[in-house]
Amino acid sequence: xxxxxxxxxxxxxxxxxxxxxxxxxxxxxxxxxxxxxxxxxxxxxxxxxxxxxxxxxxxxxxxxxxxxxxxxxxxx
Amino acid sequence: xxxxxxxxxxxxxxxxxxxxxxxxxxxxxxxxxxxxxxxxxxxxxxxxxxxxxxxxxxxxxxxxxxxxxxxxxxxxxxxxxxxxxxxxxxxxxxxxxxxxxxxxxxxxxxxxxxxxxxxxxxxxxxxxxxxxxxxxxxxxxxxxxxxxxxxxxxxxxxxxxxxxxxxxxxxxxxxxxxxxxxxxxxxxxxxxxxxxxxxxxxxxxxxxxxxxxxxxxxxxxxxxxxxxxxxxxxxxxxxxxxxxxxxxxxxxxxxxxxxxxxxxxxxxxxxxxxxxxxxxxxxxxxxxxxxxxxxxxxxxxxxxxxxxxxxxxxxxxxxxxxxxxxxxxxxxxxxxxxxxxxxxxxxxxxxxxxxxxxxxxxxxxxxxxxxxxxxxxxxxxxxxxxxxxxxxxxxxxxxxxxxxxxxxxx
Numbered sequence: 001x002x003x004x005x006x007x008x009x010x011x012x013x014x015x016x017x018x019x020x021x022x023x024x025x026x027x028x029x030x031x032x033x034x035x036x037x038x039x040x041x042x043x044x045x046x047x048x049x050x051x052x053x054x055x056x057x058x059x060x061x062x063x064x065x066x067x068x069x070x071x072x073x074x075x076x
Numbered sequence: 077x078x079x080x081x082x083x084x085x086x087x088x089x090x091x092x093x094x095x096x097x098x099x100x101x102x103x104x105x106x107x108x109x110x111x112x113x114x115x116x117x118x119x120x121x122x123x124x125x126x127x128x129x130x131x132x133x134x135x136x137x138x139x140x141x142x143x144x145x146x147x148x149x150x151x152x153x154x155x156x157x158x159x160x161x162x163x164x165x166x167x168x169x170x171x172x173x174x175x176x177x178x179x180x181x182x183x184x185x186x187x188x189x190x191x192x193x194x195x196x197x198x199x200x201x202x203x204x205x206x207x208x209x210x211x212x213x214x215x216x217x218x219x220x221x222x223x224x225x226x227x228x229x230x231x232x233x234x235x236x237x238x239x240x241x242x243x244x245x246x247x248x249x250x251x252x253x254x255x256x257x258x259x260x261x262x263x264x265x266x267x268x269x270x271x272x273x274x275x276x277x278x279x280x281x282x283x284x285x286x287x288x289x290x291x292x293x294x295x296x297x298x299x300x301x302x303x304x305x306x307x308x309x310x311x312x313x314x315x316x317x318x319x320x321x322x323x324x325x326x327x328x329x330x331x332x333x334x335x336x337x338x339x340x341x342x343x344x345x346x347x348x349x350x351x352x353x354x355x356x357x358x359x360x361x362x363x364x365x366x367x368x369x370x371x372x373x374x375x376x377x378x379x380x381x382x383x384x385x386x387x388x389x390x391x392x393x394x395x396x397x398x399x400x401x402x403x404x405x406x407x408x409x410x411x412x413x414x415x416x417x418x419x420x421x422x423x424x425x426x427x428x429x430x431x432x433x434x435x436x437x438x439x440x441x442x443x444x445x446x447x448x449x450x451x452x453x454x455x456x457x458x459x460x461x462x463x464x465x466x467x468x469x470x471x472x473x474x475x476x477x478x479x480x481x482x483x484x485x486x
């Protein structure tokens with residue numbers, strides 16, 4: 001069975017990537033309010049690279065989800 | 077390795093972020109409030125940009141938007157100001173209305189580098205469906221206006237203020253399509269309503285429509301491509317599978333663990349209170365329509381022997397390993413007859429723990445009292461997918477799973 005996946009974890013992960021690599025232009029005050037931006041996964045991992053997707057020249061990304069219905073994790 | 081350090085990224089939720097489980101006109105149970113508070117905190121801590129309010133979010137919203145103490149709550153949970161809806165209105169004047177939209181400003185590094193680019197995010201929801209043809213529009217002290225009228229009222233003004241309009245729409249696909257078709261101000265619609273499939277991006281006039289995957293099992297990524305003068309050239313959509321390939325951030329994992337601990341503690345308190353009360357939940361074994369697997373085994377020993385070695389027979393242990401044995405949202409698919417006269421809690425109804433014969437074949441007490449043919453038919457795989465849903469059991473494959481529990485002859 002697929003392991004627990006945390007929405008918050010992935011949100012932070014992607015946001016961290018955005019902050020570290022994409023140069024998101026939110027103010028530093030906002031960034032500092034976040035919990036951490038020190039997470040540094042191995043971006044050379046082939047599976048992770050596949051998940052991140054190719055850089056095809058896009059200008060803006062909107063990451064989205066829904067229906068977590070109060071749960072930061074899924075059932076066992 | 078990715079080297080494109082150019083594109084800003086936003087994060088939004090299209091609706092149903094809070095639980096309304098066991099809400100019955102009044103306050104939510106304490107443990108549900110705890111879950112919701114952690115979502116609110118998590119979204120704020122991790123700098124989400126907006127969350128659309130759906131009819132399912134309203135029981136918890138009422139406590140957040142009370143004018144009394146509002147500023148103090150916002151100071152503790154700033155994300156309250158990013159909970160948006162253009163068509164949810166409080167009926168009680170002591171409750172604040174949520175903002176219809178938020179505007180996020182970013183700086184482009186591609187298209188027209190250096191340009192301040194504003195994205196307006198508007199929230200819309202359908203009413204609470206009570207039948208295939210009827211929606212309820214008054215929920216938990218809020219009135220849900222017609223989302224199409226609200227969109228027409230608000231979008232022209234929003235469009236004047238921003239470069240890109242994103243509509244978050246908690247509604248069925250046909251209505252979200254209508255929203256995109258009828259409102260030329262919208263550049264993109266992200267829809268949601270507990271949908272577990274991922275489709276291609278659809279185009280309606282100049283707007284695109286994509287749908288969020290329920291429980292965010294797959295993270296949606298809408299990409300926008302801008303020309304040198306910052307005009308929209310194209311939009312594409314992809315879904316990112318949230319599996320083992322994507323590592324958890326330790327800090328985020330810690331937040332989730334803390335949320336889990338507080339939630340479990342709250343549930344334990346509730347369970348202890350029930351145990352200590354003068355009217356414990358003892359309706360059970362005498363009045364229950366269920367018999368329990370030990371009764372089944374008296375006549376169906378061969379089937380019992382097969383069952384006891386299956387995952388179904390240890391379903392509760394799966395939850396206990398993850399300390400989720402008190403999470404009612406999970407428990408219902410790991411026991412017999414939850415909230416239907418069967419399992420209530422391990423301490424009071426241990427005989428109904430785990431996925432037993434009656435979980436699939438239905439209540440069997442009458443059959444035990446009066447044995448005979450006519451009981452036990454089960455339609456597969458329809459019966460299986462009541463619990464092995466895409467959300468709860470994403471790897472479920474009937475052809476592979478069924479032989480593991482098969483116990484009929486032939």
